[in-house]
Amino acid sequence: MSERTVHLVGTIPAASTREALDLVVETVGDRTGKWLPDGETGDRGNWIGRIIESLRSHPDLEVKREGDWSGYDETPVFAVRRGHSFDAVDLDYHRHFVDSWGEFEEVRRRLGRPDLALQIGIPGPIDLAFAAFGFNPIEGLRHAAPFEEATVRDIEKIHATAGDKVVYQLEIPIEVEIAIRMRLLGGPGIAWLARRILRVISASPEGTRWGFHLCVGDMNHRAFSRLDDATIPVRLANALARRFPEGRRLEFVHMPFAHAVDPPSTDESFYAPLRALDLDGTRFVAGFVHEGQDTDAQRSIRDTIERIVGHPVDVAAACGLGRRDLEHARANLALSRELAG
Secondary structure, eight states, rough: OSSOOOOOSSSSSSSHHHHHHHHHHHGGGGGGGGGGEOEEEEEGGTTTTHHHHGGGGGGTEEEEOOOOOSTTSSSOOEOTTTOOOOOOOOOOHHHHHHHHHHHHHHHHHHTTTTTOOOEEEEEEEHHHHHHHTOOHOOOOOOOHHHHHHHHHOOOOHHHHHHGGEEEEEOOOOOHHHHHTTGGHHHHHHHHHHHHHHHHHHHTTTOOOOOEEEOOOOOBBOSOOOOOOOSSHHHHHHHHHHOOOOSEEEEEEEEEEBBBHHHHOOHHHHHHHHGOOOOOTTOOOEEEEEOSSOHHHHHHHHHHHHHHHHTTEEEEEEEESSSSSSSHHHHHHHHHHHHEEE
C-alpha cells in the first residue's frame, strides 16, 4: 500500500451535504482518501432506519410489532399480509445520489481532485431483510431477494450517470454476526456466507467499484456484535476477496476494531489474527480511531496493526460518525488526520 489516508465510513452529523463535505475537507485535508461519502445527512443518519420505516406504506406488508428504535430489540417488525406476496420494493440510493452529486463534483473541482470518487453506502440486502422481519434468520433469508433486486436497479441507474466515479461500500453487520455465530462451521460456513454476500455485486454492472464495511453495528452508539479478536472479520474478508466477481473492482476492506462507544482493545493478541489477512493488494482500512481513547494508545494500536500486516494501513472510525454529536465527530476526524500522518 501507499501512504496512509483517512477513510470516512459514511454518516457525518452535519445539516447538509455541503457542510459535511466542508467539515471533512477542513479537518482531514490532504489525508482524504480516493473516495469520499456525501455525509449521509438527514434521515440517513440512522443508517437503514428510514428504509425500514418506509415499509409502513408497502401494500404487501403490515406492522407485526411496533418499535421506537431505542435499541436493537425495539425496532418495527413487519410481516407479509395474508393473501399477499412480498416480491418488490423501492429503495432511495439513486435519489440521494442525484441530490448530492452536484455538491460532490463542486468539492472535487475545488480540491483539484479529478480522481476523487463518491462513496455510496449500500446496506446489504440481507441486512435490510433481517431488520424488516425482526432479525428472524428464516424470514430474513426468505425475503432478501426483493431488496437485492431493488439495490441492483438503483446501482444500474447511478452507474449510467457516474460510471467508475462512484465506489459502493457494501455494509454488512448482520453477515458479521452470522459469521460469529457460525464460527464452529469453519471454512464451509464462511464460504457459503461470502457467496451469498457477493450475489448483489455479481448482479451489478461490470466496471463497478466496491468496498466492504464489516460492521459491528452502531445504533444509538451501541454495538450489535462483539468480536473476541480479529479472527472472524479476517476469515470473512479473505473469503470475499478470494471469490470477488470478475469485471468488478474491490477497492478496500474496512474492518472494525472498536465497538461503538467502547474504544478498541490495546491487547496485541486481539490483532494477531491479522497475520492471516490476504487481500492481494486491496487497501485495508483499520477501523480503530476512537476519540475516547488517548492518542498514545491509538498510535500504539496503529503501529501494532501495521507491524502485523506488514504495511501501512488506512485509518477510520469503526462506523459512521452520525451517532456522535458534532464535537465528538470533529475530534474523531482530527485524530484520524493525525494518525494518518
